Amino acid sequence: MIFSDPRIKMSEEEYRLIRDFVYSNSGISFDESAKFLLERRLYHRLEIHGLSNYKDYHRYLLYGPDKDMELNSVLDILTTNETYFYREQCQLKAFTDEVLPEIMERKKNIRIWSAGCSTGEEPYTIAMLVLDKIQRNSWDIEIFAHDISHRAIRAARHGIYSDSSFRTTEECYKNRFFEPCGDGKFKIKDEVKRLVKFGQLNLLDANRMGLLGKMDVVFCRNVIIYFDTQAKKNVIENLYNRLDEGSYLLLGHSESLINISTAFILQNLKNDIIYRKPFLSGSIDGADNIANNIKINRKVR
Template sequence: MDGLFSGKGFSGNIKITQKEFLQLRDIIYELSGIFLNDNRKFLIENRFAPRLSELKLNSYSEYINYLKNHSKGKTEELAMLTELITTNETSFFRDNPQLKVFRNYTLKKMIDEGNKTGRREIKIWSAGCSSGEEPYTLAIILHEALKEDIRKWRIRITANDISTNVLKMAEKGIYTKYSLRTTPIPIISKYFSEKDNNIYQIKPEVKRLIKFGKINLNQDRSVKMVPRSHIVFCRNVIIYFDKDMKRKVLSGFHNNLLDNGHLYVGHSESLHAVTDKFKPRQHAGTITYHKI
């Protein structure tokens, strides 16, 4: 890669033409299923300029050529593309009303049924886990709900994301105080080890419940390899998809979920007029969806 563009200087304020924008948009959609509306040209210019600088490219046409003609570069750039056009703004215990419903309704029902039947198994898929705050939050909630009985249960949280970089952060389980801004202090004391300079590390008993891995929700083969789940969390992900891609992703979730499975999406996301594979249920402060 170093020799492909040698001798070319970078000019800082590169504008993207409409033709280049459409070409790049098509590539992004093909690779990730993320669709950019016409009004996102400024986002591309604003976020991609440093990347073009790193690659010593003078135009978006050169970048598009690089993506199209070099398969190795295409693979490496996929994670970079998605990081540039999405926002990994997250924290532990984000959207507490939704988590309260998960804890007091979905999880309680599963625990009661498991204790009654003796089939004590909980399988959760965190699809679009970003830097790990969501799956770790779910693991902590499981610890809080089951307490010492957690050893009697078979628990697996599958946590996936398209970005290699955020998955590396998630696997380390090390966070700043900012990531814990919505976390109750007793929870921090119980499930994190405090390091120097307000750095916190998740404890091993939480970490062991989770298996991280890379996934592209636009690739059927990858989605089909995810273990079947009782619950799928996919919050603030489908907002980046157009209707066709939403249908595809939601169909994948439907196939993954076991009978009577539960789906949680972001509080600003809705399945209305997108799919009829799930039945919505209204709760105080949030909506959950159930496999039909």
């Protein structure tokens, strides 16, 4: 990605216009200190469109002939796509050893969603765990993966990764599920790839999310960290509506629902603490209701 030296300065007013535009289209919020970052990252777009100031660029984002494509370019540039395989191992162990077996006792068709999947490392990890740990003969397990960034989804579908994606991957899994493809890179094998269905989606878009149907487990890790409180509330409510009763929500280790939602139950598992949507009939054994002031002592991963 090219981040040019910004020879055109962004005024405070232009910064507010563009920052608010990005927020309303993604939920991603930038604070007052991010003006230089936006200026540096978006300058190249002004060059491409032959524009001389950010006010005109904002107008282009609203009314330009290819405004939808331009929005995609902005989101590709401004989203943080940091991710890697087998991220947050305690949580993954809770998923394979406790969450999946519990669901498998109740259901034959299991639907898992990586919401904010970036370049694919998270959903492919889920697929590798399923292939490694689960006897799938009697169960139909579907894995869905979405991100707002088209570029990230393209990379995920491509499925080629370099060293930084493997920082916590054991060599045996790398050998089993990847094949070298030159330049020190590795390609995900088809047996993993075919388990994951990718798509572009904004987690603030409740209507399009509704088309996905109900999920049994949602991984939404390290996504809401970039949102302000209102956007967090909106996204979590949308995810709540996508979850079936008794289903699980897995957030990143630095994220919690404190001051965001009291609709979930906090369940202490052996390997981690996990949010769960209650059954309509009542609460879940062993689960503690979340009060806004509960401190979550998540295990160190």
